[in-house]
Amino acid sequence: MTRAKTGDPDAWRELYRAHAGRLVVWLGTRAHGDTAVAPEDVAAEAWLVAAQKVADFTGTSEQFAGWLFGIARNLAATHHRRSVRRRTDPGLPETLELPASDAVGEADGRDWVRRALGQLPPRERDVVACIDGVGLDVSATAEALGISAVAVRVAHHRGLRRLRAVAPAEDQSVAAASSRSR
Numbered sequence: 328m329t330r331a332k333t334g335d336p337d338a339w340r341e342l343y344r345a346h347a348g349r350l351v352v353w354l355g356t357r358a359h360g361d362t363a364v365a366p367e368d369v370a371a372e373a374w375l376v377a378a379q380k381v382a383d384f385t386g387t388s389e390q391f392a393g394w395l396f397g398i399a400r401n402l403a404a405t406h407h408r409r410s411v412r413r414r415t416d417p418g419l420p421e422t423l424e425l426p427a428s429d430a431v432g433e434a435d436g437r438d439w440v441r442r443a444l445g446q447l448p449p450r451e452r453d454v455v456a457c458i459d460g461v462g463l464d465v466s467a468t469a470e471a472l473g474i475s476a477v478a479v480r481v482a483h484h485r486g487l488r489r490l491r492a493v494a495p496a497e498d499q500s501v502a503a504a505s506s507r508s509r
Contacts, residue, residue, distance in 0.1 A: 328386070328388050328391065332381050332384070342391060345392075346391070346392050346395055349392070349463075350396060350461075351366050351370045352366075352461050353396065353471075354369050354370055354399055356444065357453060363410075364406045364410070369402050370399060372399075372402050373398045373402055376402070377394070377395050380398075389464075389467070390466070390467065392463055392467045392471070393463065393467030393468065395471075396468075396470070396472075397470050397471045397473060399471075400471055400472060400473065443493050444456070444490075446493060447489055447490070450472075450478075450482045451482045451483075451486030452486065453472055453482075454468060454472065454482040454483045454486055455486040455490070457471055458483055459487075465479050
């Protein structure tokens with residue numbers, strides 16, 4: 328982080344490699360109001376803001392992910408408010424939009440995941456996406472979403488419980504069998 332604060336391009340490259348892909352995936356899982364603004368656009372804007380404000384960041388490289396995701400969350404919220412205020416979206420419903428897969432085998436699984444995540448309340452969906460989707464820890468998720476670590480743990484627990492309730496019956500029997508074998 329010290330090197331990144333001084334503008335070292337190699338340090339920024341390392342940070343980018345570690346977090347860029349996860350950030351775009353996470354932004355793609357969040358409901359947003361303006362379909363004209365792609366997750367990649369918000370991610371790029373978040374990186375620019377992070378580069379401008381990195382001197383004010385006081386944390387480790389592990390905490391950087393939560394800080395960066397928090398910036399992206401704020402930017403996405405700003406884009407959403409702007410699209411509502413200006414009515415720039417063509418009126419599509421605010422639903423979870425994940426990128427479609429080209430692989431036929433993966434498409435069925437992703438469709439189920441898309442439907443299941445779409446049934447979760449927004450906070451639970453965001454927490455599950457942060458922790459299980461992109462691999463953030465509880466503190467980074469709390470920072471990214473602007474909520475407490477306790478709220479993250481509760482939302483994660485509730486979200487996973489709801490997902491288990493909507494899981495296909497065959498998946499539940501496999502999960503039950505694997506938990507009994509432990």
